[in-house]
Amino acid sequence: MKNIEFVISVILTVGTALVVALWVQGDATVKLKLSFEYGMLVLLFLFGFMVLAAIASGKIDISKLLTEDGGGASMSRFQLLIFTFVIALSFFLIVVCDWKFPEIPANVLALLGISATTYGVSKGIQASSGLKGKG
Amino acid sequence: MAPVAKLASTLGVCLLGGFFGIVFWKLLTGGIRLADLLEGDIRDPNSAGGYSSYVSAGRVQALLTTVFAALYYLLRVIHDPREFPSLPGGLVGALAASQAVYLGGKAQAMLLGRLRDFLK
Numbered sequence: 417m418k419n420i421e422f423v424i425s426v427i428l429t430v431g432t433a434l435v436v437a438l439w440v441q442g443d444a445t446v447k448l449k450l451s452f453e454y455g456m457l458v459l460l461f462l463f464g465f466m467v468l469a470a471i472a473s474g475k476i477d478i479s480k481l482l483t484e485d486g487g488g489a490s491m492s493r494f495q496l497l498i499f500t501f502v503i504a505l506s507f508f509l510i511v512v513c514d515w516k517f518p519e520i521p522a523n524v525l526a527l528l529g530i531s532a533t534t535y536g537v538s539k540g541i542q543a544s545s546g547l548k549g550k551g
Numbered sequence: 552m553a554p555v556a557k558l559a560s561t562l563g564v565c566l567l568g569g570f571f572g573i574v575f576w577k578l579l580t581g582g583i584r585l586a587d588l589l590e591g592d593i594r595d596p597n598s599a600g601g602y603s604s605y606v607s608a609g610r611v612q613a614l615l616t617t618v619f620a621a622l623y624y625l626l627r628v629i630h631d632p633r634e635f636p637s638l639p640g641g642l643v644g645a646l647a648a649s650q651a652v653y654l655g656g657k658a659q660a661m662l663l664g665r666l667r668d669f670l671k
Contacts, residue, residue: 499617506628521636
């Protein structure tokens with residue numbers, strides 16, 4: 417079978433939903449709600465895990481994540497990766513710590529804007545020069 | 552906290568931690584290529600391909616500023632993870648200036664080439 421991981425994920429999701437629906441005490445609405453919540457959680461986790469496993473094993477190749485057409489690593493891609501990681505990690509830490517959607521200060525948006533604009537302008541310069549250079 | 556929320560946060564930590572871990576592991580071991588990160592291309596009429604490589608000061612300062620700003624922000628969040636800390640205006644300005652210098656240098660190198668060749 418070509419996508420055995422996908423089939424296993426769906427089977428585990430259905431199994432989890434069934435177990436929750438059968439074992440949890442309460443009326444039908446509570447059982448349905450909980451089995452849906454746990455089922456979706458397991459499905460999302462398994463899909464994420466499949467992607468992670470594929471990246472780790474090299475099935476999804478990210479070796480050229482920072483590479484431009486010219487062959488070298490791109491500074492604009494690298495800084496975009498760093499800032500995206502930092503803001504994503506910060507967002508996750510804050511949500512886990514406080515359990516509410518955080519206010520995002522304007523200068524954090526400015527930081528991401530500067531980073532993404534640098535990448536965009538860098539690509540523009542490269543395109544207008546007609547060279548397949550490093551980004 | 553509801554058990555499903557606890558489980559969601561635990562699984563989220565596992566996935567995000569795994570993702571960051573894999574990317575950093577690949578960055579450190581060369582699985583993601585960082586070769587020539589500090590080298591730029593410059594228009595060069597004397598070269599066969601029309602351009603050559605050089606170590607770019609603009610890239611070096613952009614890398615240092617990026618790493619400094621990223622570490623500064625991450626440490627502030629780890630120190631107090633209840634809200635997004637605001638960044639000092641000076642740091643945002645410095646970062647913008649640094650990226651502008653990098654882009655200016657890149658534009659000059661790729662569009663005009665070396666100044667001495669351009670002024671010939």
